[in-house]
Structure formats: structure tokens, C-alpha cells
Amino acid sequence: MTPHRIADVAAALGLEHAGDGDLVVRAPAPPAQAGPEELAVAMDPKFLGDLAKGRARAAVLPAGADWQGLGLAAAIFAPRARYAMAGLTARFQHPLDAPAGVHPSAIVDPSAQIGPGASIGPFVVIGRDVTIGANARILSHVSIGAGARIGDDALLMEGVRIGARTRIGHRFVAHPNAVAGADGFSFVTPEPGAVEAAKDRGASDVFGAAATVYVRIHSLGSVAIGDDVELGAGACLDRGTLKDTTIGNGTKIDNLVQVGHNVTVGEHCLLCAHVGIAGSAVIQDRVVLGGKAGVADHLTIGHDSVVAGGSGVGANVPPRSVMIGSPAIKRDEFNRMWMAMRRLPRAMDKLRELTGGLR
The missing domain is CATH 2.160.10.10 (Hexapeptide repeat proteins)
Incomplete structure (x- = not known):
């Protein structure tokens, strides 16, 4: 893939970045597998711990994340993760082989x-x-x-x-x-x-x-x-x-x-x-x-x-x-019916108890 500066990626996505904006990355990757030339995608807080398993120097993180404490040289902050993913994947999209x-x-x-x-x-x-x-x-x-x-x-x-x-x-x-x-x-x-x-x-x-x-x-x-x-x-x-x-x-x-x-x-x-x-x-x-x-x-x-x-x-x-x-x-009617169905076995047991073994 074409290499991109962190500052350019952040600007294209309309997001803030911190650290070394001149750092170059070639592709996004899961945080646990990301190498030093890849941009780790850890926009969900539950993935922050995976950064230590990889070798990424830069990552896309949740807003307010401690990028320095995570040992990164640069970070891009994404307050809306899936929307940021749309722009990120578009930025690194593989070119089509479609000559004019x-x-x-x-x-x-x-x-x-x-x-x-x-x-x-x-x-x-x-x-x-x-x-x-x-x-x-x-x-x-x-x-x-x-x-x-x-x-x-x-x-x-x-x-x-x-x-x-x-x-x-x-x-x-x-x-x-x-x-x-x-x-x-x-x-x-x-x-x-x-x-x-x-x-x-x-x-x-x-x-x-x-x-x-x-x-x-x-x-x-x-x-x-x-x-x-x-x-x-x-x-x-x-x-x-x-x-x-x-x-x-x-x-x-x-x-x-x-x-x-x-x-x-x-x-x-x-x-x-x-x-x-x-x-x-x-x-x-x-x-x-x-x-x-x-x-x-x-x-x-x-x-x-x-x-x-x-x-x-x-x-x-x-x-x-x-x-x-x-x-x-x-939906509300469906939920009421579903809850009633879940209670039905207990209600039938109670009815049998009250009627002396109704079949």
C-alpha cells in the first residue's frame, strides 16, 4: 500500500493526532499483529491491551487515551470508531486494476x-x-x-x-x-x-x-x-x-x-x-x-x-x-409476548399444583 504520514491520515479523517505527525505508516492492522510500519486500530478500549502484543509505533485510539503510556510514538484519536473506520479503510483502499x-x-x-x-x-x-x-x-x-x-x-x-x-x-x-x-x-x-x-x-x-x-x-x-x-x-x-x-x-x-x-x-x-x-x-x-x-x-x-x-x-x-x-x-409487543412465553412453564407448573395435576 501507499505510505501515509500520520498527520495526513488524521487530516483526511478530520481527526486530532498527537506525537510524531511525520511518522509514516503503510497499512492499518489489528493491534496484536501490527508491525512498526503499520497503523494499529485500537479504537475500542477493550483492544488497548493488545498493543503490547504487537510492535506498532502508531495507533488509532479512543478519544483521551494515554498514547504515551501505551508506548506509542504517535496516535490518532477517534471519538466515533466505526465512522473513523470508514474513512480509514477508504484512505488505504487497494487500487483497482482498471486502466482507462x-x-x-x-x-x-x-x-x-x-x-x-x-x-x-x-x-x-x-x-x-x-x-x-x-x-x-x-x-x-x-x-x-x-x-x-x-x-x-x-x-x-x-x-x-x-x-x-x-x-x-x-x-x-x-x-x-x-x-x-x-x-x-x-x-x-x-x-x-x-x-x-x-x-x-x-x-x-x-x-x-x-x-x-x-x-x-x-x-x-x-x-x-x-x-x-x-x-x-x-x-x-x-x-x-x-x-x-x-x-x-x-x-x-x-x-x-x-x-x-x-x-x-x-x-x-x-x-x-x-x-x-x-x-x-x-x-x-x-x-x-x-x-x-x-x-x-x-x-x-x-x-x-x-x-x-x-x-x-x-x-x-x-x-x-x-x-x-x-x-x-x-418491538414492545414482541417483548411482552416473549416474556410471557418464558413465564409459561412456571405458570403451567403452578396451575397443575392448584388443580391437582391438570394435564
Whole structure:
């Protein structure tokens, strides 16, 4: 990694430093393993004791830590550890091997418009009438469908698939094998089938070919993605049926997330790994969906809500709610039910005692 002065690192992070600001470090490292040219990361007080196990001369420490007593030559002070970690890792990020220009093995339709400074890697396929913004980095084996538009400073990592007509804003990041613009999972039977019967009557009491042959409803819409959106590895965004599936500015989507057709995701949402959102759901601004949370179709989750990991949302959620469980309910109600369940064995024992052995 590129060497950095302690004073420069602190200035880039907007943090205070003490000691030898000219001391040079080449990479951050855990405190117990850090060598003399590495910056020990000990922002949590519980890691301060590990500094003695390593050989670091400089460290990132909690605000007010006794850096001299820890035997350091220099220190950077981080009052908000995880936020400092974001800036620190960005400062020492490994550079991508993405030289400007089009690799000889790439296939780029003559009608495509490639912005200045863009890098088009090996075996990339770019369809007709595609527009790619300035300084975009398209790594190997990416495919971009006809009519797609991608903004400036995008990063599409290996194997990403961008479907036809998809529109993407600036500074988009897609990790390996992510897909934006797949066909929606939408089928119908010639006659009312088992799912419709289950919804209407609570029983799967239909049978026969007309109720079990599935006919595709095609996705005529596409996907529209705002600025500063990140799409994790293997995540999938399906096209809308008639309108576009939309992802708002600043939203971050983790690995293996599924966003169904016609879904609207607002701005600055956080969708953690294995989240599944069924068709036509609306996720308003600043919603957090924990890992493995599921959202049923045609529901609305209100702005600034948090849904805990593993929860199953089967009804509309008001704004600023905290939901837990499957089916998901408000946190306070969930806690009361959980405490009641924990007391149930003792209550049953007491009931047996009072009734002389109730079974």
C-alpha cells in the first residue's frame, strides 16, 4: 500500500493526532499483529491491551487515551470508531486494476457512448445505444443490455449484469454477479389456482391443469436507480411489469438481496443480506431491513422504520416503527409476548399444583 504520514491520515479523517505527525505508516492492522510500519486500530478500549502484543509505533485510539503510556510514538484519536473506520479503510483502499480505455477483448456496439476516462475491461459486452458516464470502471465479464444508461464514476465489478433499458445514476457500485434488470417473477393460471384459493378461502381446494399451468406476465418496465446506490454480490433487482422498479438515492443493498417487480425503495435505505421484497411493495425513505427479513407483496413500510433480522412483514408498517418476529409485530409487543412465553412453564407448573395435576 501507499505510505501515509500520520498527520495526513488524521487530516483526511478530520481527526486530532498527537506525537510524531511525520511518522509514516503503510497499512492499518489489528493491534496484536501490527508491525512498526503499520497503523494499529485500537479504537475500542477493550483492544488497548493488545498493543503490547504487537510492535506498532502508531495507533488509532479512543478519544483521551494515554498514547504515551501505551508506548506509542504517535496516535490518532477517534471519538466515533466505526465512522473513523470508514474513512480509514477508504484512505488505504487497494487500487483497482482498471486502466482507462477499452480492452481488446471487449465487445462494444458502435452506437454505445462511452464517457471520457472510462475503463472497459476484458470480455465486457456493451449493447446498442448504451450510455456510460465519465470515469466509469467496468471490470471483466460484465454485460450491459441495449438502451441502458449508467452515470459517472460507476464501478461494476466482475460478472455484473445490467439489463436492457436500466437507468442508473452517478457513483453506482455493483459487486460481483449482481443483476439489475432481470425479468420479474410474475405468473398467472388460466383459471383461479391454489394461491388464489388460499387467499380467498384459506384452503388449497382446486386442482386440474387450468389451475396449475403457469403463464408468464412479461416485464415491460425496467429498473431506475438513483445516485450513490450500492448493490451487493449476487443481489437481484427485477424489472417492473408496466412501470419501473425504483431504488432511491443513497440506498445500500447487501449480498443476495431480492427486490421484486414494481417495488419502490426510497432514499438512504439499508437492505441487509438475504432480504426478500415481494412485488409492488413500497419501502419508504431511511428504512432498515435486517438480514433475512421478508416483505410480502403490495405492502408499505413507513419511513425511518427498522425491521429486525429474520422478521416476516405481512401487514403495512407505520413510519418510525421497530418490528420484530414472524409475523412481524412492534418491538414492545414482541417483548411482552416473549416474556410471557418464558413465564409459561412456571405458570403451567403452578396451575397443575392448584388443580391437582391438570394435564
